[in-house]
Amino acid sequence: MRAVRNFLQLRDLSPNELEYIFERTRIIKDRFKSYQQYWPLQDRTLVMLFEKQSTRTRLSFEAGMHQLGGTAIYVNTRDSQLGRGEAVEDAAQVISRMCDLVMIRTFEQTMVERFAANSRVPVINGLTNEYHPCQILADIYTYIEKRGPIKGKTVAWIGDSNNVCNTWLQAAALLDFELNVSSPPGFEVAPEQVDACGASQVRSFADPRDAARGAHLVTTDVWTSMGFEAENAARMRAFENWQVDAAKMALAADDALFMHCLPAHRGEEVSADVIDGEQSVVWDEAENRLHTQKALMEFLLLDRVND
Ligand code: CP
Ligand code: NVA
Secondary structure, three states: OOOOOOEOOHHHOOHHHHHHHHHHHHHHHHHHHOOOOOOOOOOOEEEEEEOOOOOHHHHHHHHHHHHOOOEEEEEEHHHOHHHHOOOHHHHHHHHOOOOOEEEEEOOOHHHHHHHHHOOOOOEEEOOOOOOOHHHHHHHHHHHHHHHOOOOOOEEEEEOOOOHHHHHHHHHHHHHOOEEEEEOOOOOOOOHHHHHHHOHHHEEEOOOHHHHHOOOOEEEEOOOOOOOOHHHHHHHHHHOHHHOEOHHHHHHOOOOOEEEEOOOOOEOOOEOHHHHOOOOEOHHHHHHHHHHHHHHHHHHHHHOOOOO
8 A cells, every 4th residue: 555645735746746637637627527427536535624714725625525426524623622722633643534635724834744744644735824735736737728838938926925936936846947936025935945946947036027027927926815914014015016917917928827826806916907807817727726636636545547
């Protein structure tokens, strides 16, 4: 039997495994779109632990597990003993004896690591303060679907150096594309995140327009992530010139795409004409959370399949 595989960071999967998951995503999505029943996870149970809010992550995992023939159980940590201080290690021991797979959305990355270290079943990071690997699976699949291989292309990240940005850094190293990053002073990407992923693909720009220049994909995220609400007013001032607007998109490649993990704030990190414009693929990107995570769950539970 192979060892339990977790997905706590994007780099928990090798480039070859990522390619496999993108290929399985295409097959699973095609089947779903043509109403073919595909139940490889019949009788399997996913437990989803949420310590932060969610629309896309909850629905895509819950619907995805049902569509693969399994069952998903939603747990808000506030309603569980975790919310009253039960040790993460103890919760992991118990929860992982009752299900086949666990997905966790929480604050500290160390919480998902502690859980995984005590879990009998695979653990998926559904967003922490540090990383959002499921989002980048969907984003890169969406790029490939629209434009072909991402290898050698240039992605521009304009905005906060947050969990989504940190995961893009890992993606650039794993899948060999260039990543231009621009964040306001004081909010720049942490050097240890760049070092950890292989700095050669990552370039930092003080001026967000320079990051956008020539990019094949321009992407951003909220200026204030969940858990950082106390910094909101300061962030609004600091990020003022980092809005992805039509002027910045005009500097990117002619066929550049715009992505945003959502939820978005029009008039803050992105202008309405960009997110609602022709280059934006945000709805396909959100939908692809469903398909990529189905392929991820299949891989974590069944390894490679030929079906
Ligand atoms: N993009 C994303 O993870 O959305 P939710 O917060 O709605 O899950
Ligand atoms: N960076 C955002 C992503 C939300 C899906 C946050 O952590 O709140």
